[in-house]
Amino acid sequence: MSTTVNTVLGPVAAEELGVVAIHEALLSVVPGAQYAYDIDIDRAEVFEILKAKLEAFKAAGGGTIVDRTGMFHGRDLPLYEALSRTTGVHIVASTGMGPEENLGGYFLTPQTNPPTPWPAERFAELFGAEATEGMVLPRVERRAAAGLIVTTQTTAGATPTDDSLLQGAALAAKASGVALSFSAPANTLGALELALAEGLPADRVIVAGLDRAGAADIVRAVVERGANVAFDHIGSDERGQSDADLLSDDERATLVAELVAAGHGARILLSAGAVGVAKGHDAPDTAYDAVLTSFVPKLAAAGLDESSIRSILVTNPANLLAVKEA
Amino acid sequence: MTRVNTVTGPIAVEQLGFTSIHEHIGYGMPGSELDTRWWKTPEQRYEETIPKLRKFAEYGGQTFVDATGICNGRDIDYYQSISEKTGVNIIASTGFVGGDTALKHFAEASVEYLADQFIHELTVGIGRSGGKAGIIKVGVSRGFKMLPLDLRIYRAAARASLATGAPIITHLAVDAQSAIDVFDEEGLPLTRVLFGHADDGVSQGKVDEEGIVGAGGRIGFDTFGYDLELPDPPFWGRHRDERFQHLMRYLRSGQIDKVLVAADANCSPLGWPGVKGHTINYLFEQLIPDFKQDGVSDAVIDQLFVGNVADFFSTTTPLEGE
Numbered sequence: 001m002s003t004t005v006n007t008v009l010g011p012v013a014a015e016e017l018g019v020v021a022i023h024e025a026l027l028s029v030v031p032g033a034q035y036a037y038d039i040d041i042d043r044a045e046v047f048e049i050l051k052a053k054l055e056a057f058k059a060a061g062g063g064t065i066v067d068r069t070g071m072f073h074g075r076d077l078p079l080y081e082a083l084s085r086t087t088g089v090h091i092v093a094s095t096g097m098g099p100e101e102n103l104g105g106y107f108l109t110p111q112t113n114p115p116t117p118w119p120a121e122r123f124a125e126l127f128g129a130e131a132t133e134g135m136v137l138p139r140v141e142r143r144a145a146a147g148l149i150v151t152t153q154t155t156a157g158a159t160p161t162d163d164s165l166l167q168g169a170a171l172a173a174k175a176s177g178v179a180l181s182f183s184a185p186a187n188t189l190g191a192l193e194l195a196l197a198e199g200l201p202a203d204r205v206i207v208a209g210l211d212r213a214g215a216a217d218i219v220r221a222v223v224e225r226g227a228n229v230a231f232d233h234i235g236s237d238e239r240g241q242s243d244a245d246l247l248s249d250d251e252r253a254t255l256v257a258e259l260v261a262a263g264h265g266a267r268i269l270l271s272a273g274a275v276g277v278a279k280g281h282d283a284p285d286t287a288y289d290a291v292l293t294s295f296v297p298k299l300a301a302a303g304l305d306e307s308s309i310r311s312i313l314v315t316n317p318a319n320l321l322a323v324k325e326a
Numbered sequence: 327m328t329r330v331n332t333v334t335g336p337i338a339v340e341q342l343g344f345t346s347i348h349e350h351i352g353y354g355m356p357g358s359e360l361d362t363r364w365w366k367t368p369e370q371r372y373e374e375t376i377p378k379l380r381k382f383a384e385y386g387g388q389t390f391v392d393a394t395g396i397c398n399g400r401d402i403d404y405y406q407s408i409s410e411k412t413g414v415n416i417i418a419s420t421g422f423v424g425g426d427t428a429l430k431h432f433a434e435a436s437v438e439y440l441a442d443q444f445i446h447e448l449t450v451g452i453g454r455s456g457g458k459a460g461i462i463k464v465g466v467s468r469g470f471k472m473l474p475l476d477l478r479i480y481r482a483a484a485r486a487s488l489a490t491g492a493p494i495i496t497h498l499a500v501d502a503q504s505a506i507d508v509f510d511e512e513g514l515p516l517t518r519v520l521f522g523h524a525d526d527g528v529s530q531g532k533v534d535e536e537g538i539v540g541a542g543g544r545i546g547f548d549t550f551g552y553d554l555e556l557p558d559p560p561f562w563g564r565h566r567d568e569r570f571q572h573l574m575r576y577l578r579s580g581q582i583d584k585v586l587v588a589a590d591a592n593c594s595p596l597g598w599p600g601v602k603g604h605t606i607n608y609l610f611e612q613l614i615p616d617f618k619q620d621g622v623s624d625a626v627i628d629q630l631f632v633g634n635v636a637d638f639f640s641t642t643t644p645l646e647g648e
Contacts, residue, residue, distance in 0.1 A: 031356075032429025035396050035453070037446035071360060101430055104357025104397070109426045111355065111598050113528070113561035115468045126361065138359035139366075139596075280431050 005321040006131070006147035006178065007064075008080045008091045017090055018063020020317035021288050022148075023181070023208055023232035023271035025278075026050055026067045026083070026091070029074030031102050033280025041279055043079060050079075050276045053288055054087040060289035063314075064090035066271075066321070068181060068208070070150045071095045071127075073102065074279065077135055077143045092147035092321060094181075095130035096169050097123075099154040100161040108161065117161045120198075123168025124175070131176035147321055149173050152208075153184040153191060166191055170198040173205075177324035181230070183208035188218050192227055202226035206269060206320060209233070211252050213245045219255065223264040228320065231256065232271040235290030249298055256312070257302040268312050269320070270295065328491070328640045331448065331460035332389075332415045333405045342415065343388030345635040348495055348522055348548035348588035349606050350595075351375060351392050351408065351416070354399040356429050358597020366594065372408075374594035378605050379412040385610040389415040389635075391588070393495060393522075395422040395463040396443075397429045399596040402455035417460035420447035421483055423497045424465035425475030433475055440482035441489075448490045460639075462486055464505075465497025465522075470532055472504040480505055484512035491641035499524040499546065500532040506541050515542060520586050520638065522546035525572055527554070527564035539584050544638065547573045548588035551608035552601060560601050570616055577626060586638065587613070587630050 004011035027046055033039050054065065069075060075093060084091040097103055107123075109115040127149050134142030151169045153162040166182055173180035180200060184191030188207060196202055207222050211231035219229050237248040247255070259268055272290035275283035287293075291313070299309050328339040352371070358364055366374075379390065394400045402418055409416040421444055422428045432440065447459040462483045467473045472480075483494050494514075496505065499521035509516060516538075524533045525547040535545055553559060553566040576585045591606045609631075617627055 030431045032397055032431030032433070035429075036431055037443050037450070072357065101433075104355060104360075104429060105427045106355035106357035106361070106597055109355075109468045129362070136360055136362060142362070 003322050005090075005092065005318070006145040006323060007084065008077060008093050008144050009084050010144050012090055014318040014322040017314070017318050017321065019061055019292060019313045020064040020066065020321070021057065021062060021271050021291065022066045022206070022269050022317045022320070023068045023230050023273055024065050024288055025069045025275040026065070026080060027074040027076050028069050028275045028278045028281070028283065030280030031072055031104065034074075036280065039279050043076070046277045047079060047083065050083055051087060053274075053276050054083060054089045057288040058087060058089050060292040062089065062289055062292060064092060064317070065288060066092040066094065066148055068094055068148065068150050070097050071130060071135065072097050072104070075135070077137055081143070093135060093144075094148040094150045095127045095135060095146035095172075096150040096165070098151035098162060098165045100159045100165075101154065103161070118164060120164045120167035120171060123165055124171035127169055128172035128175050131172060131178040146178060148181055149176070149178055150181045152182065153186065155185045157186040158184065158191065163194060166195055167198055170195040170200045174198060174200040179204050179206060179320045181206040181208050185209065188215075189221055192222060192225060196225075203228070204320070204324065206230050211247045211255075213247060216255060219259070223259060223267040228267045228269055228316070230269040230271060232269070232273040234270055234272045234295045235286060236273075236284075238290070238294060239284045239286050249295055253295070253298040253302040256299060257304060260304060260308055265308055265311060266316060269316055270312060330417065330639050331458040332409065333402055333418050333455075333457040334409050337415060339636050339639050342632070342635055342639065344386050344631045345389035345391060346387065346588040346606055346609060346631070347391045347520065347586045347635060347638070348393045348546060348590050349390050350394050350590070350592045351401070351405055352399055352594045352596040353394050353592055354595070354597025356397040356427055359399070361597070364597050371594045375408060376412060378593050378607060379408065379414045381607050382610075383412055383414050385607065387414065387606070387610070389417065390606070391417045391419075391461060391495070393419055393423070393463050393497070393590070395419050395427065396432065398423055398427055400452075402452045402457040406455065406457055418452065418457060419461050419463035419495070420444045420452070420459035420486070421463035422465065422479050423463060424467045425473050425479060426467040428475065428479065437478050437481045437485070440479060441485040444482060444486035445489050448486060448492050460492060462492050462494045463497065464494060466500055470498070470500045472501045477504065477508055480508045481512060484509050484514040487514055487518050488512065493518045493520065493638050495520045495546070496522045498522065498529060499538065500529055502534050502538050502543075506537065506543070517542050517544070520544045520546045522548050523590070525549055525564065525569050526552065526562040528562045530564070539581065545576070545585050546588070547585055549590045550587060550613050551589045551591060551604045556601065556603050558602060570613075574620065577622065582626060582629055583634060583637070585630070586634055
């Protein structure tokens with residue numbers, strides 16, 4: 001079994017990751033915003049902002065940041081390489097895309113007659129190549145391999161292309177040994193079964209965005225199926241995030257304690273869902289270290305011992321990010 | 327004097343000379359840049375592009391209108407270097423090939439925002455290149471029917487045209503009445519609009535040419551060379567003589583001032599294989615000889631590629647209220 005993780009600077013031994021923030025965003029650019037007349041992406045400024053946030057994360061005890069924005073939402077590999085070298089924080093970048101509204105016309109209305117959207121197999125090929133041969137710097141070269149395959153389904157309900165993306169991401173994960181992370185707000189369990197039907201083991205799947213009100217039953221069903229859950233809006237109530245359906249950190253801590261008591265501690269992942277720099281969309285001003293600084297004390301208060309907490313922050317993500325032999 | 331923005335700065339409309347009104351240095355659907363199957367080295371891109379433009383210039387071509395909109399691989403500083411090295415004027419487009427090539431940021435934008443984007447690119451510049459757009463591109467999404475986003479882009483284009491004097495070229499001339507209604511509502515004279523691709527194979531029977539011409543619009547015979555006689559023609563191809571005779575009907579009926587002609591060729595395609603054997607130089611190597619064989623005079627050819635283009639770019643058309 002392989003024990004290395006694909007970082008932007010190349011493979012790193014899984015035990016060197018330290019505390020991992022698995023669902024974060026470094027530079028997040030709405031597709032097309034890079035061409036907007038009123039949006040300036042000053043890479044030197046972006047570097048300074050991200051550097052400060054990564055240093056704060058490291059100072060709080062963090063070791064690895066995973067950029068969960070995929071391949072078409074501002075991913076800037078040379079920038080992330082320089083940031084990782086400068087700060088000493090491991091950076092894992094992701095491949096994948098979604099939901100459909102984030103895709104370019106190349107995938108949706110190709111120059112064929114009729115313009116049939118891409119099927120799962122072609123997405124699998126695109127994402128799989130990024131996870132094995134390297135992530136693309138568009139029209140220039142491939143760089144390091146992707147460490148996570150991500151997709152998101154439309155909040156109101158999956159489109160046929162959303163399902164193709166999820167199936168393609170699952171196929172790519174199965175073939176490459178890189179884990180899959182998806183969110184599917186409208187039909188989480190249906191989406192999980194769709195992904196698993198491609199033959200991907202459940203323990204290689206992370207279901208994102210499950211720290212929402214009313215989702216506790218879904219969380220239990222996901223872990224009982226053997227897949228992993230991510231509570232990835234940690235700190236949202238402290239920063240006054242407006243989504244009414246997000247849990248508070250106290251509620252999250254209670255849910256984590258319940259899952260650990262039920263023997264599902266190995267299926268839990270925690271992240272702040274912070275956006276380092278957002279272009280073309282609003283994002284709450286939040287820190288990558290929210291889990292370490294404000295949530296760990298709540299977990300302790302909820303009765304988790306130090307080793308359980310360390311397992312959630314270090315061991316679980318290391319197991320997921322370690323590339324499995326296909 | 328009417329000024330026209332090329333990527334290397336404004337020129338007088340009189341300096342345009344022989345112009346192909348609808349071409350592409352390289353076109354790729356948004357997202358195609360992520361697919362390595364289409365990648366080319368910079369050496370290859372220049373090798374595919376420069377000889378075609380040098381030949382175009384040798385034949386007497388002077389100006390190349392690039393119809394590649396925002397998000398489709400438009401690359402202004404690359405165009406600047408090509409223009410400087412070949413001497414061919416390149417006019418870049420603002421706008422979009424169609425709603426289905428506008429990425430999310432623009433797909434969700436208001437008419438006002440889109441108009442501001444187009445006006446900025448026409449008057450201030452595109453990105454950090456310093457080059458300005460000289461024309462506005464709009465188009466119909468796949469399916470031959472205007473989508474709400476297509477209509478927002480057309481409306482924004484009309485406002486940008488009125489604000490700057492830049493003309494509009496369309497991708498496809500189908501569902502023309504929807505476009506005419508938008509331009510009428512915005513008060514844009516239809517002489518400022520070239521309804522493009524009226525000559526392609528898949529649009530036949532779907533273009534209301536009389537309606538467009540009757541409203542004052544111009545008809546684009548701008549896919550010359552996508553002939554079904556090619557070894558591997560695209561799905562929008564058409565028999566060579568059918569297209570030629572279609573254009574000749576305009577010339578013979580005294581409607582030469584209503585048409586503009588181009589090849590819509592890619593010098594070096596970005597996100598598709600392109601069409602082997604088709605270049606901008608079809609205009610000189612096939613079409614103009616065909617004209618001469620049919621007895622079309624040099625003066626008429628000159629009007630098609632020089633006079634009509636200058637008229638299209640000229641803002642002498644009185645605007646409402648002036």
